[in-house]
Amino acid sequence: MNFPGKVIYMADDDADDRYIMHEALKQVDPLVTIIEAGDGGDLLAMLESWSQQPSPQPVHLILLDMNMPKVNGLETLTAIKANPVLRHIPAVMISTSAEPAQVVAAYQHGINGYIQKPVTQSHMNQIAQAIKICFLNTAVV
Incomplete structure (x- = not known):
């Protein structure tokens, strides 16, 4: 597949949280493509399929929830890295x-950032804006 903008893969077992983040990211970058997975295992399968393509389009960011069933965020991160x-x-x-121990473990396993989920839509919009500035405003590699 070929997408016009940046590509984000997102894994979160909470469909509402995925929807809220999806909408916030689309507000700050309407061309962003967000590919969603319900858990880390599904995300890893999607990324494996992506990596098998002859000329895969670049993936610009992976968003992970920490606490997911089957394959949690830390296990998913470990496999990715x-x-x-x-x-x-x-x-x-x-x-x-x-939880400080989880945050430390995520950084020890190579996470590029750790953000606590906000409780309001306006805070989620701020996080989406920060994600755009920090991770999506770069040249395609």
């Missing part, structure tokens, strides 16, 4: 958990 084809893609954890 262990894969030479995927490890260069920036990854951000967006989770309801702000």
Whole structure:
């Protein structure tokens, strides 16, 4: 597939949280393509399929929830960073958990940012704007 804008893969088991983040990201960048997964295992399968394409379009960012069933965010991150084809893609954890040990573990496993999920739409919009500035305003590699 070929998408006109930046490409983000997002894994979160909460459909409402995915929808809210999706809408916030689309507001700050209408051309962004967001590919959603309900858990880390599904995301890893999608990324594996993406990596098998002859000339895959660049993935600009991976968004992960920490606490997901089957394959959680930390396990997903570990698999991504262990894969030479995927490890260069920036990854951000967006989770309801702000448990210090989880935050430290995420950074030790290579996360590029850790954000606690906001409770209001306006805060989610601010996070989406920050994601755009930090991760989507770069040249295509």
